[in-house]
Amino acid sequence: MNILIMAAGAVGGYFGSVxxxxxxxTFIARGEHLGKIQKNGLSVKSVTSGNFVSKSKAYESPPPGYKADLIIFCVKEYQNQKACEVISNSVTDDTTILTLQNGLGSGDILGKEFGREKILLGAAYIEASKGAPGxxxxxxxxxxxxxxGQTEEQTEKVQRLEQIFKVSSIDFTISKNINDDLWQKLVFISALSGMTCITRSSFKEVMAHPSTRDITKALVNETASVASRLIPNFSTDTVANVIEYLETHKDDLVSSMxxxxxxxxxMEIDAINGAVSREGKNLGIPTPLNDMIASCLSLQDLRARS
Structure with a gap:
């Protein structure tokens, strides 16, 4: 099985190495990180899988003639256009692309580029970081x-990926309603990412301050209200479960945004709080907290992009 990891950050680097x-x-990487992988392999320090080194090949773009059976797509949302260009020559009629991006929209972007029938939607639940180059x-x-999968016609692709993960001892869940799961994660990440960014504080600090703790809970409810209108039979216990998890793990939670x-x-603000804001407007549901976070952080995002 030829698997292309786009790209070897915390999520792609960990799961790709396993x-x-x-x-x-094959890893896609760049800069000093790429150089270290090419020279020494990709080192992994893992509580779950132990410490080891993956000796897989790494490139800035796939070598000529390389074709992938599976592409795991886990770049940041703002890198989508460039990433699609990088992988385009490696996609065949039989290639499966699993997107693990945060937020909403990556499935639509990849589907328009390569065909919806190739795209499986996914969510990664992992506490990982790039400790150093390599x-x-x-x-x-x-x-x-x-x-x-997005359709019943993708059952074979789902089953094939199931076998790959089983053999590699990767913990996984096959979702019967992946859009429900993606929105459950968005309820969580819009609060974690939105509040740590807008306050420029750790999540431990956010939850220790009564007013910002209350806003965090209100943000969870606001995002869930959009999901409940958009997703039939959206999980009714999502709000309680997310708030409980945020409170229980507040000391350790870190937002990549x-x-x-x-x-x-x-930042991935457009795919996270911005996505909630857009969907709320489309549905006629007020989302003042997500609106404010997305609007305010867009200033810093524009500054960073320029």
Whole structure:
């Protein structure tokens, strides 16, 4: 199985390295991170999988003639256009593309580019980071991929991916309603990312301050109200479960969007709080908290992109 990882950040680097134990994996990376992988392999320090080094090949773009059976697409939302260009020559009629991006919209973008029938939607639940160039650190806790097809015609692709993950000992769940799962994650991440970014604070600090803790809970409810209108039979216990998880794990939760903000990088605001805001407007549901967060953070995002 030829598996292309686009790209070897925290999520792609971890799951790609685990998959490389039983598959031919190729990483896409750049800069010093790419150089370290090419020289020494990709080192993984993992509570879940142990410490090991993946000796998979790595490139800035796939070599000429390379064709992928499976592409795991996990770049940041603002890198989509460039990433699609990078993988385009590696996609065949039989290629499956699993998107693990945060927020909403990646399935539509990839579907328009390569054909909806090739695209499986997924969500990665993992606490991981790029510890240094050439190093991925997985911190323990939940380490799972939830994925599913968009149509019944994709059943064979789903079953094939199921076997790949089983052989590689990757924890996974096959979703019967992947859009429900993606919105459940969005309810969580819109609160975590939105509040840490708008306050420029750790989530521990956000939850320790009564007023910002209350706003966080209100944000969870606001996003869930949009999901409930959009998704038939949206999980009714989502709000309680998300708030409980945020409170229980407040000391350890880190938002990648907050890390991007602090580093002066572009952010995935358009796919997270911005997506909730747009869907709310389309449905006639007020989303003042998501509107405010998306509008305010767009200033810093535009500055970073320029």
């Amino acid at each position: 998959l490389s134990k039983t598959n031919e994996v 190093l991925i650190v997985e911190h323990g806790g939940v380490c799972r991929i939830t994925f599913g 907050h890390q991007d903000l602090l580093a002066g990088n572009p």
